[in-house]
Amino acid sequence: MNQKAVTFVMLLIASFAFVGIAAATPVSLLPGYGKIVLLLIGLALDFLAFTSRYYSYLLGPMIRQRSRPVVLSKENAYWLSPSSDSVMKKDGATFVSTVYVSIPVYSSATEMSDEQKLNFVNQVSRLVSTAKDPTRFTTQLYVMNKDAAIQTIRAAMNETETEEARLMQTNAKQSEVERAKGKSSMWRGMMDNISTVTSYELFSYACISATGVKEFEASSIAQQKAKELMASIGATFGVSPSIVTGTELLKLVEPEYLIPVSTMHEKINKDIQEEVI
Amino acid sequence: MDRDGAIYLLFSLVVPIIVFAALSSFGGGVYTLIAVALNLITLLLIVGMNWADFIIFPFITSLLGVSFQPAANYKITKQQNAVVKEVNGLYYATGYLTANLYSYTFKAESAEEDDQYKMIAAPETWERIVSNIGFPMKFHVVAAGLDIQKVRDDLEGRRGYQEFQLARAMQGSNPEVAVTDIQRKINMVQAKIDRIAQGERPIAALMYIETSAVGISEKEALDGLGFQADQIKVTFSSMDLSINRIAGRELYYLFRYNFALPSHYGEMAQSFDTQG
Numbered sequence: 001m002n003q004k005a006v007t008f009v010m011l012l013i014a015s016f017a018f019v020g021i022a023a024a025t026p027v028s029l030l031p032g033y034g035k036i037v038l039l040l041i042g043l044a045l046d047f048l049a050f051t052s053r054y055y056s057y058l059l060g061p062m063i064r065q066r067s068r069p070v071v072l073s074k075e076n077a078y079w080l081s082p083s084s085d086s087v088m089k090k091d092g093a094t095f096v097s098t099v100y101v102s103i104p105v106y107s108s109a110t111e112m113s114d115e116q117k118l119n120f121v122n123q124v125s126r127l128v129s130t131a132k133d134p135t136r137f138t139t140q141l142y143v144m145n146k147d148a149a150i151q152t153i154r155a156a157m158n159e160t161e162t163e164e165a166r167l168m169q170t171n172a173k174q175s176e177v178e179r180a181k182g183k184s185s186m187w188r189g190m191m192d193n194i195s196t197v198t199s200y201e202l203f204s205y206a207c208i209s210a211t212g213v214k215e216f217e218a219s220s221i222a223q224q225k226a227k228e229l230m231a232s233i234g235a236t237f238g239v240s241p242s243i244v245t246g247t248e249l250l251k252l253v254e255p256e257y258l259i260p261v262s263t264m265h266e267k268i269n270k271d272i273q274e275e276v277i
Numbered sequence: 278m279d280r281d282g283a284i285y286l287l288f289s290l291v292v293p294i295i296v297f298a299a300l301s302s303f304g305g306g307v308y309t310l311i312a313v314a315l316n317l318i319t320l321l322l323i324v325g326m327n328w329a330d331f332i333i334f335p336f337i338t339s340l341l342g343v344s345f346q347p348a349a350n351y352k353i354t355k356q357q358n359a360v361v362k363e364v365n366g367l368y369y370a371t372g373y374l375t376a377n378l379y380s381y382t383f384k385a386e387s388a389e390e391d392d393q394y395k396m397i398a399a400p401e402t403w404e405r406i407v408s409n410i411g412f413p414m415k416f417h418v419v420a421a422g423l424d425i426q427k428v429r430d431d432l433e434g435r436r437g438y439q440e441f442q443l444a445r446a447m448q449g450s451n452p453e454v455a456v457t458d459i460q461r462k463i464n465m466v467q468a469k470i471d472r473i474a475q476g477e478r479p480i481a482a483l484m485y486i487e488t489s490a491v492g493i494s495e496k497e498a499l500d501g502l503g504f505q506a507d508q509i510k511v512t513f514s515s516m517d518l519s520i521n522r523i524a525g526r527e528l529y530y531l532f533r534y535n536f537a538l539p540s541h542y543g544e545m546a547q548s549f550d551t552q553g
Binding site: 008012016032039040043050051058068069072076078089096108109117126129131132141142200261265 | 540
């Protein structure tokens, strides 16, 4: 019997017991209000028993811990496989490996005729219907990571400001000072612009999972399934899909990669500055 | 309702039935009235839980102020409609919405003119949505292949029933409208059978939208998420979809899907049977 059924049966037995005691005990031994309290407990347990059908994963920890927040798991949600090409998770005694495959389709509907649009929709339909095991197809819109660009602009800004200060201290020609000032203001303008506008990227991918009693077993089965999926994607759209790895993979599972921290910090700082002004 | 659901409901309703049968044993007078009231409330809660657990259970956890930690660094809010993560002083709130796109992508029968128009317009509408939405989001389709023989048997059974209905309608007094309607239904079933015969696999699909908002406090992130969810409802209205914010256990399962998909269709169907 699985854990869910055990929880249900235990709660139901407890409910029967409380209701039974409340109903069977004579009033001389248990006054009316005592019976009502027992009945209330019995009915609450009955409600919890039914609730366990859907929420067995919450009820146990909720009753045991009686603290907030109720901890369902202290483990990390996942870890990356050593080869950084799949997301690993332990579920009870088994390992689950999930592989992500990119779908590099870049055609735009604005360039398509009606017939081509209909074909495209049918291609999507055909791709989805190739799934044998549960497969997730996703299109995600995410914030472009401007960290590298911000770092470059910040370094250039510091450099030009230092140059400007040096030129002013050494009584350099006015034209050179003006040029340094111009450069500095150009980088500042770029910095303002990059942190004001949020740019987005669109990425389509599919993912598939496999289980195994050993980590490598789950991983190799998932890789095999991913290869079959890649063949289906390639045959449907005529493109070359690839397995997503490393940082690119994190973009698909972690919210902080979906909306990069430093890019957002820069935007928040900019918004605060604007509000203050 | 599936078989498991019926068993759970049946056994859970035994207790209130016993209480009704033994009402006189709870002290009599006002105590009996209290027992009736408590029993009725339990009955209502159990029946309500069966149809709308995603409203009742989040309401209870919200009332008790109980939030959950589904994994390290993540938190499910007490309303059970968002997953929050804190990274370097920023809060990321992620929410999920239902989005059933069947009429656009999965044509199981020959398209009616109206549907065909919708399908032609779909890619452009989608591009317009993506270029106007202005915040991060993901559109997910989780598909799982069904047992081909089982689906085929089911379809052939349905075709047989429709053919029987057709024969009866032909003998009726005013068969014109009824016959056309039944013939259309037979054609639809036949088209599905033909597609399976051509090698296409019947599938079950689950479609949903995921969006994340960021803020310097949890409240700001959650407010942002609420705004984005409303915005998604408005933006996707051009696709004529029913979009609802997902709460309760389904949110938890969708969160888990980010890291591991279910191993078979049955597991997927058990987890999602109400809000989709």
